[in-house]
Amino acid sequence: MRGYLAAVAGSEPLTPVSRDWARQRTDLEDEVPVVHEETVTGRRYEGDGIRELRIPRFKSVAGRSGDLTQGEWAETALAAAVLADARPVLSPRWKSQQRLTLGRFTPVTHIRVVEIGCVDASRNVLFEGTPEEAHHRYVRMAEARVRAVKAGGDYLPGQGCGACELVDICPAVPSRPGFLGVDSPPARRRSWSMTTARDYRTCPARAHLKDLFLPRAEAAENTPAIVRGQAVHTAIEELHSRSPVRACASTDAPATPEHWRAGRWEVTGFQARLGTQMVGDHALVCPLHELPGDAQVYPERSLVVHDPDADVVVVAKTDLLYRRTDTWFLRETKTVRSLDESDPLLAYPQLALALLLAHEGAVPGTTEEGTTGCRVELERLTGSGPVLTELDGDDGELLAQARRIVTEHATHWHADEEYVARPGKHCETCPVIQWCPSRPEKSAA
Ligand SMILES: [Zn+2]
Incomplete structure (x- = not known):
């Protein structure tokens, strides 16, 4: 916790957001519309046209940008796209079998996804850009993987x-x-x-x-x-x-x-x-x-x-x-x-x-x-x-x-x-x- 606070001490003043963020997308599966939900986990902040997700990590994230795995790049792109379209989740958190009830969408101009290494107060910006750039990144780096996950696989x-x-x-x-x-x-x-x-x-x-x-x-x-x-x-x-x-x-x-x-x-x-x-x-x-x-x-x-x-x-x-x-x-x-x-x-x-x-x-x-x-x-x-x-x-x-x-x-x-x-x-x-x-x-x- 001390490491997390030290790492974010220098950031501009943003307001913490208590509600989770999610977006819903409708795809056609066998010509039937199916709603898919994408959500993010982490600490959420907003203000001044900025929407920021802070992901606390136990380990140090210093100099990590270079060695992210493909999966981590896909996760980052997914998170950035969810932030671009984020609406607050109004329904209770643990009703996992039901569709989420989402609140109103408020547009922002700037998206940021940051990870924080709690062990040494290190900070690493994973994505920073406009909502359009976030959408592009999603198409390039996340979409195929999201589709593969939706298609399912063996239980392990x-x-x-x-x-x-x-x-x-x-x-x-x-x-x-x-x-x-x-x-x-x-x-x-x-x-x-x-x-x-x-x-x-x-x-x-x-x-x-x-x-x-x-x-x-x-x-x-x-x-x-x-x-x-x-x-x-x-x-x-x-x-x-x-x-x-x-x-x-x-x-x-x-x-x-x-x-x-x-x-x-x-x-x-x-x-x-x-x-x-x-x-x-x-x-x-x-x-x-x-x-x-x-x-x-x-x-x-x-x-x-x-x-x-x-x-x-x-x-x-x-x-x-x-x-x-x-x-x-x-x-x-x-x-x-x-x-x-x-x-x-x-x-x-x-x-x-x-x-x-x-x-x-x-x-x-x-x-x-x-x-x-x-x-x-x-x-x-x-x-x-x-x-x-x-x-x-x-x-x-x-x-x-x-x-x-x-x-x-x-x-x-x-x-x-x-x-x-x-x-x-x-x-x-x-x-x-x-x-x-x-x-x-x-x-x-
Ligand atoms: Zn043997």
């Missing part, structure tokens, strides 16, 4: 579902009342994953701040072993994304075992050698052996269910979802230096969540006719070789244990409304410490 549930107003009616997100098994009443809609649970156990404030999608100091979190694990995961994910589908071979392991990278993860020395061995070992237990080239194979697929009793969107990112004849499989791959002989569900609570999701028919495709459910596999790549364990989703006792683990991990988090920080040694590697109200003040000396 994932992390973002937690912030979605429509998740409870989304056809791609199954509703499973009581999935989490918590008894506290629902508060605002939140999303929950095993990462949330782990963060919550470390420090409730960390879980909450990450849930707000605040920018993170990412490097702080990562030990060399974590980086190696991520590099191995990414390397295997890339192999599993090949088209046509092909099983991994031991020759697919990194060619330079002393130093290699996969995606943004770079490893050297001991961790690089261990990682190379793990990727090579994976070939022995690769699930894609003897699958046809057009098999259904989905690496890094997010599974999402909504528990309306808790009003929580449960998100599980799985390593691999694939189909072998009429059975689906969820494969979780873990890299550990030495094998842990303890109960897999306790060691890896994500497996408990995966079992439950598989059992509840929340895995896409598993409820199709002709399929026989979904099995869960744990692949452990260790310093002394690969170990594959299959978990039986029809085993009642195992399922009951999985349910207990999931409920245990969600209960305190769900009932918490304060998210009080629990400062400790973990603060040193906390990725969201800069947002934490309880962070220790640096000594002034």
Whole structure:
């Protein structure tokens, strides 16, 4: 907030506008007129023939003009055109299924779309010009994209579902009342994953701040072993994304075992050698052996269910979802230096969540006719070789244990409304410490 105020302190005096801005356009679809609405989000200001939209960003926007993506240019052009034709939205905000009631149009001569980096009070003008220029920009940069969005596409549930107003009616997100098994009443809609649970156990404030999608100091979190694990995961994910589908071979392991990278993860020395061995070992237990080239194979697929009793969107990112004849499989791959002989569900609570999701028919495709459910596999790549364990989703006792683990991990988090920080040694590697109200003040000396 301080950064935002500092960034706008120098601007000319404009009056804040409380109503949202939108415009309506009528298109012919199969010769039937259909009204489309376009609206903008951000802070709205007007005065002296100027209409200005300020978009607060968490991150710095200094010098960003050069590296906007095509999507961002399209968004900017759309926003500028909406400003040119803006009418105030009079109807209540959350009646999302109805057409908006708009107020009177007041012409302006000048349009401005500005983004503000709240972290450092930076300011970046995205568009400035006349309404005519805004309309031209829309035709050039936004129209085709708007048409593509209207035409629709596949649903792709994932992390973002937690912030979605429509998740409870989304056809791609199954509703499973009581999935989490918590008894506290629902508060605002939140999303929950095993990462949330782990963060919550470390420090409730960390879980909450990450849930707000605040920018993170990412490097702080990562030990060399974590980086190696991520590099191995990414390397295997890339192999599993090949088209046509092909099983991994031991020759697919990194060619330079002393130093290699996969995606943004770079490893050297001991961790690089261990990682190379793990990727090579994976070939022995690769699930894609003897699958046809057009098999259904989905690496890094997010599974999402909504528990309306808790009003929580449960998100599980799985390593691999694939189909072998009429059975689906969820494969979780873990890299550990030495094998842990303890109960897999306790060691890896994500497996408990995966079992439950598989059992509840929340895995896409598993409820199709002709399929026989979904099995869960744990692949452990260790310093002394690969170990594959299959978990039986029809085993009642195992399922009951999985349910207990999931409920245990969600209960305190769900009932918490304060998210009080629990400062400790973990603060040193906390990725969201800069947002934490309880962070220790640096000594002034
Ligand atoms: Zn493989």
